[in-house]
Amino acid sequence: MDSGALLDLLGNENRRRILRLLARKPCYVTEISEYLGVSPKAVIDHLRRLEEAGLVESRTDEKRRKYFHIARNLRLEVTVSRHGFGAKSAYPASRDLDLTRCHHLTIDGVADATGGADGDDAESGDATDPGDGDASETSDDPGDIASLADELAELEDLERELSLAQRWVQGRLADVRDDLAETLEADGHEGLYAEVVAAVADGEGSIEALTRRVDAPAEVVEHAVGDLLERDVLEPDGDDGWRVTDSA
């Protein structure tokens, strides 16, 4: 789903309250209307928009009452900075996703995250909670409440740590972009130049790839690359790629 459309949907207090309510339990229109203190007509309109976006679904029970519930899990990340405004939305990734392929990231002590897709998830019970180091000896029987609770607590911890790490990365990205832009001096276009240089350092080798990556018109990117080549910040690398000059 387009993240702009998702922001439009979430940019309404009553729709957010409906989602919060439905996340607790499936509800029918009258319940939602009473809970929100909003007319059934307005609730139906919000539900229709949420349904069209695929966020909410309904089913009808034996008394022919129509219940609404959350249809899918969804995640949205928005970053606002001097260097860009970005919004991306995504569905949760499959549990078989192989996180061991990450270059910079290692995840420990959480079932499933360490082994990739080989299905061995007996790692719960790791000392997650400070001051409680003896919570081990759990089995991985799917019906075992104690080990499921441990796993849930661990995943919630990991979620918090990932958020913290991302906040750290945002701060570092802003600092490094500032440093790079300051070093490059380009009459108000330093930000773009910095993105171009970073993309080249990351292996992008054509104007098309750079244009996609930095989200600017091709002629602007072409001019920036020409200028950076002239200033010896970039140098040709092979047939038609470039690299960042080592002494730059």
Place this chain on the structure above:
Amino acid sequence: MDSGALLDLLGNENRRRILRLLARKPCYVTEISEYLGVSPKAVIDHLRRLEEAGLVESRTDEKRRKYFHIARNLRLEVTVSRHGFGAKSAYPASRDLDLTRCHHLTIDGVADATGGADGDDAESGDATDPGDGDASETSDDPGDIASLADELAELEDLERELSLAQRWVQGRLADVRDDLAETLEADGHEGLYAEVVAAVADGEGSIEALTRRVDAPAEVVEHAVGDLLERDVLEPDGDDGWRVTDSA
């Protein structure tokens, strides 16, 4: 800043376009108005709301023209799932944040992330880009374009990996919450029961703490705890805390 207020602000296509434009370069009202194809009056109104929220600031140049620019870096995460609707916003964390304190997360090959606050950031140049293993020998002179570009490319990689890991965690959280709720059977309140059990497993030891954590009225949480104690899912632990019964 309150994430609801932030979602209200971002839930408008023209305000998002203004932020995207200002992230590229500072602009004055006429420029923004022409770029958006929207009246100066409407632009001024959007800018006022963005200014009030602290997202945008202005300064006046020598020709007394008022330029607007992005005031601060900000990050917003929204999660919609059958188990909850959550939105949190945060400013980027300080570069001195000690990520080595994370229990589940290890970050490698990115300057600053590994050493905590001791200021040794000479780790750029790690082989980030697949197929380019010889990008080392960079110095950490702040003005060194090549090493700044490497560091930026690495941070962007790490950002992508963290997003991927978070999507994986969201998927696993939903699965484990489903499993736990299914095992607990509680007449439509399984979701709440699962959260209570997970919070107890994570060390929460009072009704007040649980109430905050699961965001439900105290009497509802108290009833759930009573029921779970009766069913031997929880057992008393010390003076007034509980733990998840091992055999549960």
